[in-house]
Amino acid sequence: MPALSGPFDMTAEWAAIVRAGEHGERDAVRARLEEVPFTYAERQRVLKVARRLVEGCRRRADERSLLDLFLQEYGLSNEEGIALLCISEALLRIPDDETAEALIAEKIGTANWAEHVGQSDSVFLNASTWALMLTGNVIGLGDDVTADVGGWINRLAGRVGESVARAAMSRAVRIVGGEFVQGRTMVEALARERSNDMALSSFDMLGEGARTYEDAARYTESYRRAIHAVGDAYPQATPTGASGISIKLSALHPRYEPLQRERVLEELGPTLLDLAGEAAKRNIHLTVDAEEAERLELSLVLFERLVRAPDLDGWEGLGLAVQAYSKRAPAVIDWLDSLGRPVMVRLVKGAYWDTEIKRAQVEGLGYYPVYTRKASTDLAYLACAARLFNCRQIYPQFATHNAHTLAAVLELA
Incomplete structure (x- = not known):
């Protein structure tokens, strides 16, 4: 898995991202254990809240x-x-x-x-x-x-x-x-959101990654229409007070891969900036969704270009999804906090575990880029959550279906 050079100078934070993926799992888990400072009393409160959440769901x-x-x-x-x-x-x-x-x-x-x-x-x-x-x-x-x-x-x-x-x-x-699926169209999805008094959403488009430039153009237009629809539904929007959009970079370019770095930066960069500009005009949030591990550094290069773009100055709705099952997640959070502008971070556990394990085996890597045990991922999620609460420039968001994880995040907050 060749490492990309950093987007600008090789900062200490960027160098840490490059190195972290090669850490052994045992060493990474030991480091995460030191970062989740729950006392015995706090752990008991977490268990009590988690039990109450599960029992409440079963009663419904x-x-x-x-x-x-x-x-x-x-x-x-x-x-x-x-x-x-x-x-x-x-x-x-x-x-x-x-x-x-x-x-x-x-x-x-x-x-x-x-x-x-x-x-x-x-x-x-x-x-x-x-x-x-x-x-x-x-x-x-x-x-x-x-x-x-x-x-x-x-x-x-x-x-x-x-x-x-x-x-x-x-x-x-x-x-x-x-x-x-919230709806077959953005109009239907937004109507359901309003009619059911649902919480705010981050909308994505169903589908796979682009295989052709025609696919990419179609996805780009779908994202653009979705941004317009959310903006129309929330005319007085703020990034934290309205729904927003999540976009997958692999849907916006048919060759979104590290070996095509220069081509991707040249062709996808302007498209991504245009979509972010549309979201900024409407003051809604736009989150760059997570991809497979081999694409992480390329995603971060593109993300920093958005951070540095003068056209997006003053907008606080730019966001990134971070996958806690990646051994590089803590270093990514530190890097994001060092960028010098507000960033929204959605912490998730991870969506490509099978692919990451199989790819590492096929390529004969001496390490896995992700944790191989669920317990390690759960621990890493909490360590990343604690890290996010200590950041200066990050607005943290937490996505989980796990009652214990939810209770632990509430305790950390």
Whole structure:
């Protein structure tokens, strides 16, 4: 994984980012342990709050009625319902309902699912989350489901009938869409946000990275329309008092990779500055979303160009997502705080774990760029959260589904 030179002078903060990815996991975990200064009494308060959060969610059984009805209507077991929801979550990559419905109709009864929904280890990544939503319990899926998606669907169709299986999967897609997709258009998403008295949002566009310049142009225009829509919905916006937009740089350029550094900086840089300028005019926040580890330094080079852009002076809505499972995350936070202007940082645990592990193995690296154990990632998240609270220039934001992590962040605050 070749290191890029820093965007300007090689500062100590930038050098630390370059070095941190090569640290051994044991050493990195020991360093993080020293950065989470909870006393015994504080740890007990965290556990108490986390327990209260989980118990509160379980008491709100009425909000799971749609999921319960889903299982009852199609005569599915808990395991079958969880598996269908996972597969349907993968189908959200398909951009329109008609294509998804056609694919479901075509592929029920065949064994050709893997090419459409991805590898099984990623398809069933959220199985535990769906299990908790459906049943309130942790339920594991057997190898007969996860090892052969197509074969399992065939067996399900044989048990309940092909038409029932097709209808169940169509319903599952709608349920998943309701959980993860705010709306089919920005107008619909903003209307739902207002009508349900929901918290503020950071909107993203569904889809994969750009493969062609035509893809990139289409995504750019989608982001531009989304920025305009949010600005229209919040005419008196402030970065922290209105919804905003998250953008993926890999959606804005078909060759967003380190070996194409100069090409990316020349071609993507102006596009990114233009989108940030549109957000700044409307005073909403714009967050540069996280990418895979090999793209991190390139993302930071582009981000610093935005920080230094005179056209964005005075705007405090520029943000970056930082992935805590990366061993470089603490150094990235220090670097961001050293830039000399307000920056919003959304701390997440990380979204590409399977890819990072496999890529490091394929390339024969002597280290993994991310933590290999969930407990290490949870610890790193809290260490990064504590670091963010001590920063001078950073407005911290925290994204997590974990009750214990949420309770710990509240304690740190």
